[in-house]
Amino acid sequence: MQPGPRGRRPDPYARGPGYGANPFAGPGAGAGVPARRRTNAVAPRTADGGIGSALGTAIGFTVVTWAVFFINQIVFLGGLNQLLGLRPLDTQGLWGILFAPVLHADMQHLMANTVPAALFAGLIAFTSKKLWWQVTAIVMVVSGVATWFIGGVGTAHVGASGLVYGWLAFLIVRGFYNRAPGQILLGMILGFGYSGLIWGVFPTEIGVSWQMHLFGAIGGIIAASMLKRGRAGR
DSSP: OOOOGGGOOOOTTOOOTTTTOOTTSOTTTTTTOOHHHHTTOOOOOOOSOSHHHHHHHHHHHHHHHHHHHHHHHHTSTTTHHHHHSBOTTOGGGGGHHHHGGGOOSSHHHHHHHHHHHHHHHHHHHHHOHHHHHHHHHHHHHHHHHHHHHHSOTTOOBOSTHHHHHHHHHHHHHHHHHHTOHHHHHHHHHHHHHTGGGGGGGSSOSTTOOHHHHHHHHHHHHHHHHHOOSSOTTO
């Protein structure tokens, strides 16, 4: 056998293009890629967001709050508001950080929170349901802990309005953190449409938890600053 170019002998066992390819596949399928490597391919993940996530989250939260309200009124005669509401400077009242957002004082209170809560929750979940959970957790902790420290002793704070303020604040400011014109425009529209809620962060009305409103909004801004990465529709 004569030496090949540059004095090298040709390798009779050389693996040419198409080695390891499926012989029954079409021309060029898997050319040059060993079969054992292709079997490790992973299907792409489904996007976490969209209209399905938005509707599911909005409807789900609404169903939970209404169900809890009727169970509280019919079974417990409203007693859950005191038992699981947020009671400032009372260690037992710390449970309210988790449960107060789904409790309401009366039907008027529940109805006032239902539409904005469903709208804001759905808008955040449209971007990502995981993002909605993250924002919700941050708002609940910030508003709950702060209200527990500075709320009036002997009072019980209940209602989804802390989340409503937090979700709205998040939607208003997140576009500036993400540098997303579409989100900025949406935030401006929501801010203008719900500008009347600004009065809720001041102690202007007896029986209204301005603390939950104020620190809920602060929690939403904190969430927007912390959760700047990995969002769809930026």
